[in-house]
Amino acid sequence: MQIPNEALLLRIFIGESDRWQHKPLYEAIVLKAREMHLAGATVLRGPMGFGKASRLHTAKILRLSMDLPLVIEIVDAEEKINAFLPVLDEMVGGGLVTLEKVRVIDYRAPKSAPAA
Numbered sequence: 001m002q003i004p005n006e007a008l009l010l011r012i013f014i015g016e017s018d019r020w021q022h023k024p025l026y027e028a029i030v031l032k033a034r035e036m037h038l039a040g041a042t043v044l045r046g047p048m049g050f051g052k053a054s055r056l057h058t059a060k061i062l063r064l065s066m067d068l069p070l071v072i073e074i075v076d077a078e079e080k081i082n083a084f085l086p087v088l089d090e091m092v093g094g095g096l097v098t099l100e101k102v103r104v105i106d107y108r109a110p111k112s113a114p115a116a
Contacts, residue, residue: 003039008081010074013096017067020091036109039076
């Protein structure tokens with residue numbers, strides 16, 4: 001799969017406890033992106049954050065949160081990202097979605113190790 005040099009970065013900011021059809025929302029988004037043949041998706045878990053409601057979410061021991069912030073990043077061609085946005089809009093009830101232009105330097109699978 002190739003990604004053009006000029007691509008889009010889709011970032012989705014949600015909470016760990018967000019759900020879609022009885023499964024974690026982050027998992028549903030990644031699986032849908034894979035189903036739609038997007039180049040790849042990465043879920044990042046944040047140890048601390050707050051959103052529109054200014055409620056602090058943290059992983060500190062004295063202040064355990066079951067709703068830590070998550071960021072899902074997807075990079076692909078503009079047309080593929082744009083085709084994914086209506087699907088994403090259906091899935092995400094609350095959170096932040098951003099888009100930015102990026103320049104892809106390299107996208108390749110690791111080389112296989114030689115047979116021993």
